[in-house]
Amino acid sequence: MKCKICDSAVTFFARAKVLEKYDVDYFQCKNCNFIQTEAPYWLEEAYINPIAKSDYGLAARNIAFSRLTASVALNVFNPKGKFLDYGSGYGLLGILMQYIGLNFYGYDKYCKSVFTERVVTQPEEEPYQLVTAFEVFEHFTNPLQEISKILEFSRNILLSTELLPHNNPTPEQWGYYATHEGQHIAIYTVKSLEIIAKKFNLNLYTDGCFIHLLTEKRLPSNVAQILNFPKYGNIFDDISKTLWGDIYVGLLDRNNKINKKHKNSILKIVLDGVFFQYYRTGIARVWRTLLEEWVESGFSKHLLVLSRGGTTPEISGIDYRVIPNHNYQNSDADRELLQQICDEEGADLFISSYYTTPISTPSVFMAYDMIPEVLGADFTQPMWREKHYGIQHASAYLAISENTARDLVQCFPNIPQDSVKVAHCGVNRIFSLASLEEIDQFKFKYGIAKPYFLLVAPGTGYKNSQVFFKAFAKLCTKFGFELVCTGNKGLLEDELRNEVPGICIHTLPLSDEELRLAYGGAVALVYPSKYEGFGLPVLEALACGCPVITTPNASLPEVAGDAALYVKDDDIEGMMDALCEVQKPSVRQALIEAGLEQAKKFSWSKMAGLMQNALIDATLLPLNLREENWIVFPDWSQSEEAVGLGLQDAIRGIARHPNCNKMTLLIDIQGISQEDANLLVSGVAMNLLLEEDLEEVEDTAISFVEPLGDIQWQALFPHLQGRLILECDNRDSIARVGAESLPAYTLEDSSLRDRAP
Known part of the structure; x- marks a missing residue:
């Protein structure tokens, strides 16, 4: 037996009692994890009643689906076009969509429509804007054939089907198999949907849980937020409990949870500390220092740090959640786990210390360097695959240097330049001038008897240390010096060591305190790298009054400025000259003074502040801010007619503005769920x-402003041109968020039109 999605091998997964009498085997694909049954000989009996209790033919669920469909139709497709509900059952969804003005039809080969006469039996010459297929895909005996039939109606499919949870449950462990009804014979995963999309040359957008869009359109990377997919998915996150129970009670309970969440307007950012599981190098130092800075500034109250297996260093003032270790061989399950955590924690944003991603929660990608992309690497390796996945699914980007930001955009041209914010690394306060006495004690401790050149994390490859060793070997005065190498766990490649026989080389694993002394006592730090995302050792050396010899590559001139001697990365003669030049007292003194001034330009507090602002701004991306942005605060406790008339005037006023295509109308929805606001x-x-x-x-452009934290409102206000006054204004909300300070305009006020840029 082969997988019905990707044609890979399948293995026996489970056996379950179907229709309470048939022993049925379930099989799982080794590649995409899709689950299928043996040949479903029981289907004729299962479909005696075509609308099963676990299908969507219930009023409450159709109302939710109608809200979702209205949002998709209005935001993504032409609402004047034709739409089709595939597997329409009694036609309740179709009639609901007709009530709000959409030209909606139904198709169902098993069930007669009750609510609408607009049904079709075959595709027509004019394609439909969109086909909805809610609770249909799990019924397919041959999914690819059935999907091909749907695509004859439209190349755009909005569907619902519950995806297999990350714990890979059997039919006994998960109710969505609905074995007592016998109709659910295909269980999907994100990967299986991605394969389907690729087979039919479509794009997949999914909330990773329940709602999915297969479309020929290329939509913005944050489409899940624009269309509110996570919100619609969350309505059904307890679906295994409500499918065969009291659906109305289930939805009511969930709505109560939603309302409680609306009242909680504290910004929540989830940070995956996964890097600490793998390494304790410079990136780990960056994140530890950032966390300490955020504790000091108070921003830490908005953070939840995920500690993989308890490997993240504990810092007082940081909230942690210990989760299982990361495994590159099981990335899909890890993404599902992260999404589950984001949902449970009510996360507004996700950022990883090293390339992990959730499924639908907006994420910020942190770019340290683009070494693999610029210098070449095996991109089939899981680490680089995860990096590229993280880049392609991010909503916003951070880079630790201008050069890294440029390389990111050059390697991924679909990333807008203005979506990448730069936050330079800082230098720890411990890296400062050392006294001669401290330096002498350091040299005595490690038996350093001569002047020495310092190398931090030397190696071949892009570190390019061989150019130094080859140049040093040619110095006629080489035996008057020793070499100190730190980092790399005290190891040095034989290829480098063999270049300088007879030279005393100290390979020292040093603490930051001792590294400061190593910088302070060195003739120079030699850092001949071919590429760096930043070059933290260069900055540390400058702060310690240590002359630097480096290359004019990548971000290194950005860090060192005019305070270093530069040598081309393949210029051995030039390196020899620099090694001699740096020994001249006048040159040394000039480099030391320039280096101390250059180091003052960088600080961890500055980096932490820039990153904090970038993260807050990223939470505002779903608002789709444009050149001009106006906000209204309707009082949702007033009658639907009053609120509707007020919003109608506001939308009409913006739509008639000559620059409406450069404007966004923001609607505050304090006191109402986004689903209800969206429907109105x-x-x-x-x-x-x-x-x-x-x-x-x-x-x-119309965007809903869900309850924001004070820190988000402060970031939003500078983007707003003003507030539009409604007869149904919510004065309490206006006062609570401080919007009274915004310029206020009536819709009749000519100054609104006068503000056209």
């Missing part, structure tokens, strides 16, 4: 589009 606003916009023929409404 979609109806208002649809009414303007269809009854007033106001086509400009299609170009009007």
Whole structure:
């Protein structure tokens, strides 16, 4: 037996009692983890009642699906076009969509429509804008064939099907198999959906849980937030409990949870400390220092740090959650785990210390360097695959140097330059001038008897230390010096050691305190790297008054400025000259003074502040801010008619503005769920589009502002041109967030039009 999705081998997974009488075998694909049954001989009996209790033919679920569909239709597709519900059952979804003005049809070869007469039996010449297929895919005996049939109607499919949880449950452990009904014979995973998308040359957008969009359109990377996929998915995150129970009670309980979440407006950012599981190198130093800075500034209250197997250093003032170790061989399961954690913690944003990602929570990618992409690497290695996945799924980007930011955009041209924020690394306060007495004690401790050149983490490859060793070997005065090498766990490659026979080489694993003394006593730090994302040892050396010899490559001139001697990375003669030049007292003194001044430009507090601002700004990306942004604060406790009329005036006013395509209308939704707000606003916009023929409404960007923390409002206000006054204004909300300080305009106020750029 082969997998029905990717044609890979399958293995026996479980056996379960179907329809309470048939022993049925389930098989799982080794490649995509898709689960299928043996040949489903029981289906005729299972479909005696075509609408099963676990299907979506329930009013409460159709209302939720109608809200989702309205949002997708209005934001992504042409709402004046035709739409089709595939597997439409009694036609309840279709009639709900018709009520709000969409031209919706139904198709179901097993069930007669009750609520609508708009049904079709075959594809038509004019394709549909979108096909919905809610609770359909899990019924497919031959998924690829069935999907091909759907694509004859439209190249865009909005579907729901619950994905296999990361703990890989059997039918006895997970109710979505619905063995008592016998109709769910195909269980999908994110990877299986990705394969389906690739087979049909489509793009996949998913909340990683329940709602998925297969489309020929290329949508923004944050489409999950624009279309609110995670929110719709969250409505059903307890679906295994509610499918065959009291669906109304289940949804009511979930709505209560949603309302509670709306009241919690504290920004929450999840940080995966996975790097500490693997390494204790410079990146680990960066993150430890950032956490300490954020504790000092108070930003740490917005963070939850994930500690892989308890490997992340504990810092007082940081909240931690210990989770299982990362495994590159099981990345899909890890993404599902991270998404589950983000959902449980109510995370607004995710950032990883080393390339891990959740499925749908917006993430910020931290770029340290682009060495593999610039110098070449085996991109089939799991680490680099994960890096590229993280880059492609990020909403925003941080880089530790301008050069790294440029290389990121050059290697991934789809990334807008302005979405990459630069935050230079700082230098620890411990790296400072040392006294002669301290330096002498250090040299005595390690038996250093002569002047020495210092190398930090020397190696071949991109570290390029061979150019120093070859040049040093040619110095006629070489036996008057020793070499001190630190990092690399006290190891030095034989290839380098053999270049300088007879030279005393000290390979020392040093603490930061001792590294400061090593810098202070060195003739120079020699750092001939071909590429660096930043070059932290160079900055540390400058701060300690240590002259630096380095290359004019990548970010190194950005860090060292005019305070270093530069040598091309393949220029052995040039390196020899620099090794001699740095010994001249006047040259040394000039480099030391320039280096101390250059080091003052970098600080960890500055980096922490820049990153904090970038992370907060990233949480505002779903608002789709444009050149001009206006906000309204409707009082949702007033009648639907009053709120609807107020919003209709605001949307009409923006839509008729000559620069509406450069404007965003922000709607505060304190006191109402986003689903309810979206349903009302979609109806208002649809009414303007269809009854007033106001086509400009299609170009009007409308974003909902869920309850924000104070720190987010402070970041948002500078982007706002003003507040539009409504008759149904919520004055309490306006006062609570400090929006009284914004310029306020009535819709009749000519100054709104005068503000056109």
